[in-house]
Structures are given as structure tokens and as C-alpha cells.
Amino acid sequence: MVKLKTRSLWFLAAFLFLSTVPTVAEVQHAFSLCEGFLLQGNPPQIPGIVNGRNIQNQNRYKPICQTYNNVRRYLTLYDTRNRIPVFSAYVYRGDNGGARPQGELWKIEPQLDDEKKDENNKNMAEVEARKVYPHQAGEIDYAQGPQYNRGHLFPSTHAFNQDEKISTFTLTNVAPQITAFNGESWGRMERCVKCVMQRYCADNNGRRQAFLVVGAQPGNNNLNGRVNIPTQLWSAFCCFSAESNAWIASAFWGNNVADTRPNQHMRTRTLRELNGNLRIDAFTNSRCPLDTTVTGLYPQFANQRGCDCPT
Numbered sequence: 140m141v142k143l144k145t146r147s148l149w150f151l152a153a154f155l156f157l158s159t160v161p162t163v164a165e166v167q168h169a170f171s172l173c174e175g176f177l178l179q180g181n182p183p184q185i186p187g188i189v190n191g192r193n194i195q196n197q198n199r200y201k202p203i204c205q206t207y208n209n210v211r212r213y214l215t216l217y218d219t220r221n222r223i224p225v226f227s228a229y230v231y232r233g234d235n236g237g238a239r240p241q242g243e244l245w246k247i248e249p250q251l252d253d254e255k256k257d258e259n260n261k262n263m264a265e266v267e268a269r270k271v272y273p274h275q276a277g278e279i280d281y282a283q284g285p286q287y288n289r290g291h292l293f294p295s296t297h298a299f300n301q302d303e304k305i306s307t308f309t310l311t312n313v314a315p316q317i318t319a320f321n322g323e324s325w326g327r328m329e330r331c332v333k334c335v336m337q338r339y340c341a342d343n344n345g346r347r348q349a350f351l352v353v354g355a356q357p358g359n360n361n362l363n364g365r366v367n368i369p370t371q372l373w374s375a376f377c378c379f380s381a382e383s384n385a386w387i388a389s390a391f392w393g394n395n396v397a398d399t400r401p402n403q404h405m406r407t408r409t410l411r412e413l414n415g416n417l418r419i420d421a422f423t424n425s426r427c428p429l430d431t432t433v434t435g436l437y438p439q440f441a442n443q444r445g446c447d448c449p450t
Contacts, residue, residue, distance in 0.1 A: 221367035226354035237301030290316025319397035340378035349378035
């Protein structure tokens with residue numbers, strides 16, 4: 140009886156100990172719940188926010204598996220206090236067609252604000268025009284800032300098909316971006332990177348695959364008193380190129396201000412420069428080159444329509 144009682148107490152103690160563990164385990168594996176969008180499963184390292192595979196403050200920063208039509212499309216880490224994304228991570232797989240979605244297609248993430256919905260339905264939902272959402276931006280927040288665009292982190296132009304393009308039009312994938320920045324040098328960068336990835340980011344079987352992370356650096360001002368206006372936006376991509384027989388990568392960042400020159404281009408940077416200047420390690424523990432860029436490839440796209448690479 141004593142032996143049995145002792146064993147029972149041991150199991151009870153073990154159970155009570157393990158019952159305190161899940162929160163820690165969940166922190167450690169927060170990004171593993173949305174696999175396939177991070178190179179080797181590793182998120183970008185961002186001081187005070189992401190360390191290793193851990194989110195430092197899970198009450199504030201929420202990983203979202205951006206789901207549309209029951210398919211996970213990409214990953215966003217969302218800042219529920221600033222109501223902007225920290226970053227979106229996605230995979231470029233080529234362009235299978237489809238036009239930029241038109242009309243009122245903006246969406247939100249119901250799970251951020253405990254909206255009543257089917258627990259088995261993880262899809263993003265249509266935004267309600269005049270509703271104020273406690274933990275994310277809404278349609279009304281962007282209504283009074285015409286100098287700002289809803290700047291996509293995952294741009295619809297990099298999406299594989301029509302459904303994926305539609306999925307980028309969620310307010311958890313955008314941040315207030317100066318119109319004369321988003322529509323000028325930032326847009327040229329997105330088009331140039333797409334041309335490079337389309338040509339060079341393919342394996343020996345012709346399968347296109349490039350990993351991208353795009354993020355926003357919070358500022359001190361808010362749009363509509365609620366949505367943080369970033370001071371800078373940054374972008375990085377990496378892929379294996381069978382044609383080059385090497386891994387290739389580049390990074391970009393710019394201040395969230397209007398371009399001052401016509402046909403202005405963003406400077407192409409190395410991943411090491413991104414880390415040194417913004418303290419962001421975009422592709423930690425990977426084979427992505429830290430000290431080279433793809434600028435040597437730009438002349439090939441000089442006369443290619445829609446590429447907008449620097450000359």
C-alpha cells in the first residue's frame with residue numbers, strides 16, 4: 140500500500156509539473172504551427188521581438204497563418220499594440236496569372252479579436268467598414284489618411300495565383316506607407332525583385348522557389364490615433380539558383396517618406412548590411428550569402444518591360 144501510494148504521488152507530482160510547461164513549449168514552437176513559409180523554419184531575428192524561434196511577448200505579437208479559402212497562404216507576425224505587422228513571410232513560386240483584385244475586398248483576422256466564428260474555420264474574414272477592432276486595424280483607420288497607402292508587405296504582384304493575390308488584401312498584411320514612396324521606389328524594387336526571382340530562383344527541375352520576409356519598423360506617430368506609422372520598411376529575399384549554381388540574396392530598406400527624385404531607386408544591400416543597420420537577421424542559420432547582392436544581374440533586365448531594375 141505504501142509503495143502504491145508513493146507511486147501515485149510521483150505520478151501526481153509529474154502531472155502537476157507538466158501542466159505548467161505548455162506555455163513555454165508553445166512559445167518555443169510558435170512558428171512551427173505555420174510551416175513552409177520560413178527558410179528552414181527559422182523566423183527573422185528581431186531584437187526584443189523574436190529570439191531563435193521564440194516570440195518574446197506572445198500577448199502582444201501574434202503569428203497568423205494567413206488563410207483564405209481554407210488554404211494557408213503565408214505567415215504574418217502581427218503587433219496588436221501598434222496594429223501593424225512586424226513582418227510577413229512568403230514563398231515566391233512564380234506567377235500563374237490573375238489580375239490585381241478590385242473592389243472592396245479588404246479583410247481582417249477574426250481570431251485576433253475573439254470574433255465569434257466556427258472553431259474549424261480559420262479563414263480571414265471581410266472587414267466591417269465602420270467597426271473599430273481592439274487589436275488590429277480596420278477600414279475606418281485608413282479612411283482619414285489620403286497621404287498614406289495601405290502598403291502591402293506581401294505584395295499581390297508576387298502572389299502565385301488569383302486566390303493568393305486576394306489573400307494579400309488583409310489589413311494584417313499592410314502598414315501605413317507614404318503614397319509617394321509605396322508607388323515609386325518601393326514599387327520599383329518589388330518589380331525588379333520579381334524579375335530576378337522569376338529568372339534565377341529555380342531549381343534543376345525548373346521549380347521556382349524564393350523565400351521572402353518583409354517588415355515594418357514602428358515609429359512614434361499614429362494614423363487615426365490607433366495605427367502606428369512605420370519610420371522604415373524593409374525587404375529581403377533568398378533562393379537557390381540552379382542557373383548560377385549558388386544561393387543568391389539581397390536586402391532593401393527605406394525611410395517611409397516621399398521620394399525626392401523622379402525614377403528614384405532603392406539601394407540594393409547585403410543581408411549583413413540589413414543586420415548591421417536595422418539589427419534584423421533575415422535568414423538566420425541558412426546558406427544565404429551575407430556579403431553579396433544581385434546587382435550584377437540587373438543589366439539583363441534593362442530592356443525588359445515591367446522590371447524597373449536600376450541601370
